[in-house]
Amino acid sequence: MTKDEVLAVFRSCDAILEGHFILSSGLRSATFLQKTLVFRQPDKTEILCKALAEKIRAAGYNDITQVVSPAVGGIIPGYETARHLGLPAIYTERVDGKFELRRNFSVAPGEKVIVVEDIVSTGLSICECIDTIKALGADVVAAACIIDRSQGKADIGVPLVSLIEYEVKAYSPDDLPPELAAIPPVKPGSRGIQGVGA
Numbered sequence: 001m002t003k004d005e006v007l008a009v010f011r012s013c014d015a016i017l018e019g020h021f022i023l024s025s026g027l028r029s030a031t032f033l034q035k036t037l038v039f040r041q042p043d044k045t046e047i048l049c050k051a052l053a054e055k056i057r058a059a060g061y062n063d064i065t066q067v068v069s070p071a072v073g074g075i076i077p078g079y080e081t082a083r084h085l086g087l088p089a090i091y092t093e094r095v096d097g098k099f100e101l102r103r104n105f106s107v108a109p110g111e112k113v114i115v116v117e118d119i120v121s122t123g124l125s126i127c128e129c130i131d132t133i134k135a136l137g138a139d140v141v142a143a144a145c146i147i148d149r150s151q152g153k154a155d156i157g158v159p160l161v162s163l164i165e166y167e168v169k170a171y172s173p174d175d176l177p178p179e180l181a182a183i184p185p186v187k188p189g190s191r192g193i194q195g196v197g198a
């Protein structure tokens, strides 16, 4: 899929929001890709994740046996991408702020897995998931995401296959442009929500 085609899917779901957003990393942005408005539509999610699965295969990752995703945002694209790869899908979730595998999910020592995420901004969340899975002994051969907001700049320690790169400016809270500072910020994601994660 081209960048325009992927963004057209997001636009068709009114999923490109404008305002003042607190990102998972704590950075601020005037644009938020509200992926959940895409993922609520199975047909649109299928189109994106089928294309991502094809890119993963084309990149040569043909010996992976499981897909792992960071909750919450990664769960649906992880599952749908795994469906097109013919693989099982599991997810890490935050317990006291730290990603864990729960619900009798497991990875085997040396098992080759790919981590599938929705959006990569700084890469912090996907790195936390990768570290959790590596600590359990699995071999994280690569990661994948629908949209890489870092435009390939996030260093996550393994190759990242993104469906598209789409750079969106992000600012430190101490260094906001006046037009952003004038809007009360909202935080759409789950990191730091009480009982979910620090």
Ligand SMILES: O=P(O)(O)OC[C@H]1O[C@H](OP(=O)(O)OP(=O)(O)O)[C@H](O)[C@@H]1O
Pocket (backbone or CB within 6 Å): 023, 024, 025, 070, 071, 072, 073, 074, 117, 118, 119, 120, 121, 122, 123, 124, 125, 126, 188, 189, 190, 191
């Ligand atoms: O690359 P990063 O700087 O970590 O930002 C991207 C992360 O932000 C969102 O998660 P968030 O923690 O907001 O919660 P969610 O998964 O519930 O959407 C998104 O799902 C990614 O996991």
Ligand SMILES: O=C(O)c1cc(=O)[nH]c(=O)[nH]1
Pocket (backbone or CB within 6 Å): 022, 023, 024, 025, 031, 032, 033, 034, 035, 073, 119, 120, 121, 122, 149, 189
């Ligand atoms: O950095 C984030 O937290 C983030 C950015 C974005 O556009 N969409 C999203 O779900 N998370």
Ligand SMILES: [Mg+2]
Pocket (backbone or CB within 6 Å): 070, 071, 072, 073, 074, 125, 189
């Ligand atoms: Mg997330």
